[in-house]
Amino acid sequence: MEKKQWYKDAVVYQIWPRSFCDGNGDGIGDLLGVLSKLDYIKSLGVDVIWFSPLYPSPNEDYGYDIADYRNISPDYGDLDIFKKVLDECHKRGMKVIMDLVVNHTSRQHEWFLESQKGHDNPYHDYYFWRKGKSDKKPPNNWLSTFDGDAWEYNENLDEYYLHIFAKGQPDLNHDNPKVREEVKDIMRFWLDMGVDGFREDVITWISKAEGLPNGIPIPVACGLEHYTHGPHIHEYLLEYKRDVLDNYDCFVVGEAPMMTPKAALPFIEEGDNQQLDMMFHFQHMEADCFMTDPIPVPFSLKRMKKAFSRWQYALEGKGWNALYLENHDHPRIISRYGSEAYHDESGKMLAAMYMLQKGTPFVYQGQEIGMTDIRLPELKMYEDVSTYNAHRLYKSVLHFPEDKIMNIVKKRSRDNARTPVQWSSADNAGFTTAEKPWFYINENYWKINVEDQEEDPNSLLNFYRKLIKFRKKFQVVRDGIYKEHYAESNKIYCYERVLGNEKLLVICSFTDKPVEFTSPAGYNLEEGKLMLANYGKNMRKHNTFKTRPYELRVYYFGDKA
Numbered sequence: 001m002e003k004k005q006w007y008k009d010a011v012v013y014q015i016w017p018r019s020f021c022d023g024n025g026d027g028i029g030d031l032l033g034v035l036s037k038l039d040y041i042k043s044l045g046v047d048v049i050w051f052s053p054l055y056p057s058p059n060e061d062y063g064y065d066i067a068d069y070r071n072i073s074p075d076y077g078d079l080d081i082f083k084k085v086l087d088e089c090h091k092r093g094m095k096v097i098m099d100l101v102v103n104h105t106s107r108q109h110e111w112f113l114e115s116q117k118g119h120d121n122p123y124h125d126y127y128f129w130r131k132g133k134s135d136k137k138p139p140n141n142w143l144s145t146f147d148g149d150a151w152e153y154n155e156n157l158d159e160y161y162l163h164i165f166a167k168g169q170p171d172l173n174h175d176n177p178k179v180r181e182e183v184k185d186i187m188r189f190w191l192d193m194g195v196d197g198f199r200e201d202v203i204t205w206i207s208k209a210e211g212l213p214n215g216i217p218i219p220v221a222c223g224l225e226h227y228t229h230g231p232h233i234h235e236y237l238l239e240y241k242r243d244v245l246d247n248y249d250c251f252v253v254g255e256a257p258m259m260t261p262k263a264a265l266p267f268i269e270e271g272d273n274q275q276l277d278m279m280f281h282f283q284h285m286e287a288d289c290f291m292t293d294p295i296p297v298p299f300s301l302k303r304m305k306k307a308f309s310r311w312q313y314a315l316e317g318k319g320w321n322a323l324y325l326e327n328h329d330h331p332r333i334i335s336r337y338g339s340e341a342y343h344d345e346s347g348k349m350l351a352a353m354y355m356l357q358k359g360t361p362f363v364y365q366g367q368e369i370g371m372t373d374i375r376l377p378e379l380k381m382y383e384d385v386s387t388y389n390a391h392r393l394y395k396s397v398l399h400f401p402e403d404k405i406m407n408i409v410k411k412r413s414r415d416n417a418r419t420p421v422q423w424s425s426a427d428n429a430g431f432t433t434a435e436k437p438w439f440y441i442n443e444n445y446w447k448i449n450v451e452d453q454e455e456d457p458n459s460l461l462n463f464y465r466k467l468i469k470f471r472k473k474f475q476v477v478r479d480g481i482y483k484e485h486y487a488e489s490n491k492i493y494c495y496e497r498v499l500g501n502e503k504l505l506v507i508c509s510f511t512d513k514p515v516e517f518t519s520p521a522g523y524n525l526e527e528g529k530l531m532l533a534n535y536g537k538n539m540r541k542h543n544t545f546k547t548r549p550y551e552l553r554v555y556y557f558g559d560k561a
């Protein structure tokens with residue numbers, strides 16, 4: 001089937017269903033809630049909705065541990081309601097993509113339950129079951145990214161199973177052709193129903209090194225060099241593409257932790273061997289941490305810019321970027337790379353900074369109103385399995401004092417992104433009519449909420465709408481070539497996009513201090529049209545000016561404005 005690259009024109013909105021909107025009054029977000037907000041989502045200018053897992057799950061990792069791939073969790077509704085949502089999205093001209101989590105299942109999935117029954121069980125080889133070493137140690141030294149050892153012992157079988165993530169997430173063995181057939185069937189099930197593609201969870205990790213050899217001993221995720229880019233990864237992804245995805249007008253974005261542009265191209269380079277339409281890499285999210293959020297280091301603008309530019313340059317003319325700053329796995333971006341003190345200013349600057357690059361932008365629920373981190377004070381208030389793992393690591397391996405650990409947890413927990421969406425200043429932020437929502441609501445909902453921002457033409461919410469309209473109106477935003485200016489600055493991010501005689505100059509200040517800015521050679525701001533900005537008054541067109549806190553200016557040069 002000839003593929004249309006509609007995803008290149010699209011803006012995607014991510015829904016993490018549990019915290020989006022509660023439609024049946026039980027305190028948990030659900031599909032009825034989604035249904036009630038489809039017009040709102042459409043009003044943003046969004047073209048695609050990505051649903052984080054909606055499937056039945058024991059929620060050991062909030063939906064990323066799937067117990068049944070062909071159903072909807074009763075927390076969220078049922079298949080009929082899902083079909084209604086899908087239909088209503090399509091009626092509004094929006095597409096829908098599902099989260100496909102096939103690196104692992106839940107330990108309550110029937111395949112796993114069967115696999116533990118015996119070595120001869122037909123499902124045994126769906127997973128990585130191995131004998132331990134003679135000294136009662138696991139089969140190798142791999143560590144889970146979430147949960148201590150990457151191996152869990154089963155007494156009945158006298159074997160261990162592999163789990164790269166939590167204990168409740170046993171890894172599927174994609175080397176088994178039966179597993180690959182199952183994955184294809186799951187894909188077909190949803191595509192035949194009418195969904196428009198997938199976000200594929202840690203998909204670049206599904207092939208494990210033969211023999212599962214020991215990893216280089218490091219205190220977390222030891223062994224990762226043996227699965228982050230396994231020996232059969234391209235082969236399996238090509239198989240999924242050729243046998244299934246190629247037969248549908250769908251698109252696929254793969255999650256790819258630890259990915260570099262060089263390693264990415266063999267997955268996403270356009271042509272016969274392309275396996276994914278785009279991928280979520282993590283490099284620009286590592287500007288204030290070492291490899292992963294829970295290991296904080298001071299924010300470095302240069303590091304962030306370098307990551308963005310590296311991907312923009314490397315993919316030019318070859319592949320397509322997925323652009324994001326938030327999702328359910330990272331703290332809120334204003335709290336992180338922006339400033340809560342300059343909430344609206346930094347929120348708008350950050351929005352334009354990433355959305356005007358080349359690629360498909362993703363917006364995470366609540367990002368459009370600038371929701372901020374909740375920073376819960378006590379460990380027991382957290383829900384996220386990886387938060388507990390980080391705490392354990394800091395306590396038992398690094399022996400940090402408790403207050404230092406809690407400071408990290410407060411800033412870095414994924415739960416910061418998982419608080420209910422703040423719809424209004426009514427009780428429970430308008431998220432639920434139940435007395436108690438399933439999780440804590442950020443107390444700042446009285447000042448950061450959708451309802452209030454709807455009424456304010458200068459709100460962050462309305463800025464997102466303007467920005468998305470702008471993206472769609474000017475082809476230079478879709479297709480222009482990216483080039484960074486002043487790469488050495490640790491206060492200003494400035495880049496251009498050029499397409500024929502159309503040009504865009506994006507200027508972003510990442511500080512509350514004034515910075516003297518001079519337009520790059522070849523740019524006369526007096527000739528440009530200021531299209532987007534986060535300060536309204538006294539905007540002058542001098543080529544040299546002092547920036548205001550977190551100032552944003554986007555100039556357009558050309559004859560289409």
Ligand code: NOJ
Nearest residue numbers: 061064101165201202329
């Ligand atoms: C990535 C998902 O985004 C995250 O939420 C999850 O915990 C891991 N993959 C494991 O599925």
